Amino acid sequence: MAAALGQAPGTRTASRCAPETVQGTHAFEIARHSLHKGMGAGRFLRSAAFAVGGHQWCIRYYPDGDVLEECRGYVSVYLELLSKRSEVRAFFEFKMYNHLTKSSTTILHTKAAVLFSTMDASKSSSSFGSPKFMMSGILEVQYLRDDDIVIECDISVIKPPLVGKTTMASEFELVGKTTMSSDFELLRRMLPSDLSSNFRNLLETKEGADVTFMVGGEAFPAHRIVLAARSAVFKAELFGPVGADDRDHITVEEMQPVIFKALLHFIYADTFPRAIMNDFCGDDAREFTKHLLVAADRYAMGRLKLICENFLCRNLDVETVAVTLSLADQHNCTKLKDACIEYMNSSNKISDVIASQGGFCMPARALYFSSMEEYMLWYVRVDLTWM
Incomplete structure (x- = not known):
């Protein structure tokens, strides 16, 4: 009992797992939009490939909507992972450029990370988006200018988590304080404003x-x-x-x-x-x-x-x-x-x-x-x- 009382107190250590994200934006301009109407349901236009977070992506745009009957009268938009044999977790949002306001309006955004995968070709998990993205008439009213539309896609790819070195507890607390502002900035970029919906x-x-x-x-x-x-x-x-x-x-x-x-x-x-x-x-x-x-x-x-x-x-x-x-x-x-x-x-x-x-x-x-x-x-x- 006396020996136990005389022992030095144990040390307290800590480590920190901090996810990292890589952001990127691609703008897909579709000129002479009227010529693409009438392609037929299920047929799409594909943007050029672009890289975000070490992976290749593209935007698919369906002028006459996807093949589902409920998509009639709508345009469909999807984000597709092109990299072979890959699995990626990411947030994304689609925006349309409004020529009247000279700004982009968010039409679709994910509230949780989505798992894109090209590991199994038999499973359709390489693309996500909206089959009823917007009514064709609304798109032409608000977003078509000189027969031209612009679809923007913001992507935040979540990288594999990195666990930092073991530190003393006091040092860990200091690290937490110094990185808090950057964490808030990251969340701000990943989660779009919901003021309009509020x-x-x-x-x-x-x-x-x-x-x-x-x-x-x-x-x-x-x-x-x-x-x-x-x-x-x-x-x-x-x-x-x-x-x-x-x-x-x-x-x-x-x-x-x-x-x-x-x-x-x-x-x-x-x-x-x-x-x-x-x-x-x-x-x-x-x-x-x-x-x-x-x-x-x-x-x-x-x-x-x-x-x-x-x-x-x-x-x-x-x-x-x-x-x-x-x-x-x-x-x-x-x-x-x-x-x-x-x-x-x-x-x-x-x-x-x-x-x-x-x-x-x-x-x-x-x-x-x-x-x-x-x-x-x-x-x-x-x-x-x-x-």
Whole structure:
């Protein structure tokens, strides 16, 4: 017992296992996108091979979607490991470059590391991604510019862990303190911001809502401060120095509930309401977008208005171009107005357009105007309103 009491205290040692990651980004530009449509489901375009973390990768893009029936109307995107007989754990995210905002938007990201493997050819574990990456129509509205799209892929490859040398406990504690900031920086790069989804959840859960909008008999709870931060019109209405509206319930006239719902989605999530748009197709999608453009103009949501303009510019036809031109003129949509005039001039269909609206005196009236553009603007302002 005395000998035990006289022994020197045991030493305390420690070691540290620190995973390392290697990051890389590849941008896959697809020019003349319209020529690739119609390839058929299951057919894809493959990017050039690129190296990240000592392994070869590529991006696969399916213009007409994967072979699954549920992918119809969507584009599909996958990240593929090309290195033979390899196993790699990695995080990845896909982004689309938005020409309107001059920035990239995250469309898909992994919350946990994915195991890519080419060890067994019979197992399809060499590629991961999304078969329903995005609706084709949404891609063309937000991300297509001059028939060109850019898909970006960020990869964080997890390297085999390294165990550091054995150290005294005090030294280990010091190492932990000195590397903490770099660990946080690593996590920041690996995990993209979820600010947009947080605000969207705020809208969906209605937690903390302090105002309710009544639209066509439907109630939409919302948060005054969020609306004011995103729209100068809402700010003036809810917090303006004169006549600030402090009512708990506010009625919105002359707007459909589905349009107000889409407007709120954009205000909170800062993305085009794809889930709502999925319920519409063809002429219905065009009408939905027209109403959403009017709402965007009403509440001074300039970016949403531009997105709607872009969609309508790409979906003109003889039967609706005159009404669309009238809409563009009423809401000062210069780009859409020019697109309507160009459509009628380039296709030489002005007579067909007039006929589709029930007007057949276009040539005689047009003599009084200096240009066909001037006549068409007069037509949509006067003739069309009398019909």
